[in-house]
Amino acid sequence: MAVISYPYWQRRFGGNPDAIGKTFTLDDRTFTIVGITPKEFTGLGPGRHDDVTMPFTLVGPNLLRSTGSWFFDSVARLGPGVTAEQARAEIDPIFQAFMNEFPVSADARREYFHHMVLTRASRGMDQLRKRFSRPLWVLMAVVALVLLIGCANITNLLLARAAKREREFAVRVAIGAGRSRLFRQVLVETGLLFAAGAAAGIAVAWFAARRAIAFFAAGAHPILLEVHWDWRVLGFAAGLSLLATLIFGAAPMLRAMRVDPHAAMKDGGRATASRGRIGMGQFLVAFQVALTMILLAGAGLFLRTLGNLHTADAGFHAAQVALILIHLPDPTYHDPALRIELWDRLLADVRRQPGVQSASLSFLTPMDGKTREVGFAVPGFQRHSDQDRSIGLNTVSEDYFRTLGTPLLQGRDFTPNDWAETAHVALLNESARRHFFGGRDPMGTVVNIWGRVPYRIVGVVQDARQADLRQPPVPFLYIPMRQPVDQGAFMMLSIRTSGDPLRMMAAIERRARGLGPDIHIVRTDTLARQIDQSLLQERLISTLATAFGVLALLLSAVGLYGVLAYAVGRRTSEIGIRMTLGALPGQVAWSILRQTLGLVAMGLAGGIAGAIFLARAAEKLLYGVTPTDAVALATSAILLSAVACLASYLPARRAGRIDPVSALRSE
Secondary structure (H helix, E strand, O other): OEEEOHHHHHHHHOOOHHHOOOEEEEOOEEEEEEEEOOOOOOOOOOOOOOOEEOOHHHHOHHHHHOOOOOOOOOOOOOOOOOOHHHHHHHHHHHHHHHHHOOOOOHHHHHHHOOOOOOOOHHHOOOOHHHHHHHHHHHHHHHHHHHHHHHHHHHHHHHHHHHHHOHHHHHHHHHOOOOHHHHHHHHHHHHHHHHHHHHHHHHHHHHHHHHHHHHHHHOOOOOOOOOOOOOHHHHHHHHHHHHHHHHHHOHHHHHHHHOOOHHHHHHHOOOOOOOHHHHHHHHHHHHHHHHHHHHHHHHHHHHHHHHHHHHHOOOOOOOOOEEEEEEEOOOOOOOOHHHHHHHHHHHHHHHHOOOOEEEEEEEOOOOOOOOOOEEEEEOOOOOOOOHHHHEEEEEEEOOOHHHHHOOOEEEEOOOOOOOOOOOOOEEEEEHHHHHHHHOOOOOOOOEEEEOOOEEEEEEEEEOOOOOOOOOOOOOOEEEEEOOOOOOOOOEEEEEEEEOOOHHHHHHHHHHHHHOOOOOOEEEEEEEHHHHHHHHOHHHHHHHHHHHHHHHHHHHHHHHHHHHHHHHHHHHOHHHHHHHHHOOOOHHHHHHHHHHHHHHHHHHHHHHHHHHHHHHHHHOHHHOOOOOOOOHHHHHHHHHHHHHHHHHHHHHHHHHHHOOOHHHHHHOO
């Protein structure tokens, strides 16, 4: 019997209730459908899955009693009134008794099997939360900085507008309007502005969420996310908008309340460069520049991190390598000789194809998300920890290292003559040679896998990073495909081509399927895209950090332009008087630019310090760069200065072209 998922029920049976009781065949076994999971059930993680749930006992009732059954998870529902801590206290003695009978070293017991931990089922047991929690916190900090820049920008413009409306406010006060009425008027105007921004932000967020879902769903190992809008999201956006209104709209509202009717009516809206009058605006401009510098520097650091990971010496060359994962079902290909014969025919056929430089089969490929360790023993090696008892293992065919571009450093490569009936041979990587042999020559040494399968070392290859580009290579052992320690149903076909590997996929797939019945092509990919998928976290951070950095740069440029344009308009009379007294247009324009450069310099000084401080907090996400990386900081500072000068050029040019006669006449 089996329970099918809701998506599979809809696709296969069209949602017909008569599906209950029908049968289907899987691996020569017949199952009866006894149930359908709810639509919301995601047994394989987020997303829509055509999955089938079967009783665990189908794989053997004794498996639950086996001390070697470490691959399944346990799920339990707490009894009424029982807390998780009470349940853990009851379960832990059972676990400790079980571990006392299991052959685990004291070191491993203390590090990995100390006590039971109960996790809420609602949080799931997948690794997505652990993998992306730190990057998402970093991105939340980036979003907060962009929000501050936007709010500072709007506050500066509102201050400028409030200064321009001083005469209007003075008239209102003069005819009897109370200051509380002015406060409410400005509060409503500011609130409407922030509310409109929040509504537009929600619309943009909806589009961004769709793009984020597509970003995660791409690649050979898609992460399928289900994003739902609910009251908590809308409440958070509304609350944040209200808080921003109260905090950043306070200055314009206070300015409206403090207006002096007599002075405002006498001044008539004209102004000079009063320090007290523009002090707040100057501070906000410098504040925006500092925050923008932080975002640009962060984007530069993350972009350099991604570039360093792509250009790091990984021990292989990913360009122009196609990957095809092939599955041979056990009932059809249970005979080991039949498997090897089919793999040989596949390799021979693929190697004859035009454009194929080399082809190989392997159990693992770099950055495929899989690892495998086996027990390992080397004669004369003194173990110092539990890590010395195991080694990474990959089963490969001849030409594997040639296809991936991993050099052979010593000895010979595998050949088609390394059959099961001949002496078993193996290759070490450089890390394994250094760790297990030190200064000794490993050639000819017989090592043991699981203490029972001997292999003679015949060569050493260069280190290649298998699971993580950030981590240094670990000791690895390679054994021939025709001399495996066990029979694998899955093998990855790697093909190095002279042209675009994607163009050859379809033809090779057809040839692979034509070699025999029931051959499954699980997935196709390229090694370059597989590496990109392994760098999903880094690509996510660098993409969003760059997007937010550019957005912050545009906001700062617009804000700076708006403030300077308003200041020039307010100071038209002053500039006219200065030019009448002999000031040249270039001198007037330079005075505006000099003021801008001073604000930018202050902002850059604070921004560089803030960027270094925040980068130290996220240092674990960096690779090949430090928080004080001169290239990223200098590039960000130069770019920000150039944009600031460009934003202030038009107001400065306008100030230099003011006609003194017209300016004084308007006086």
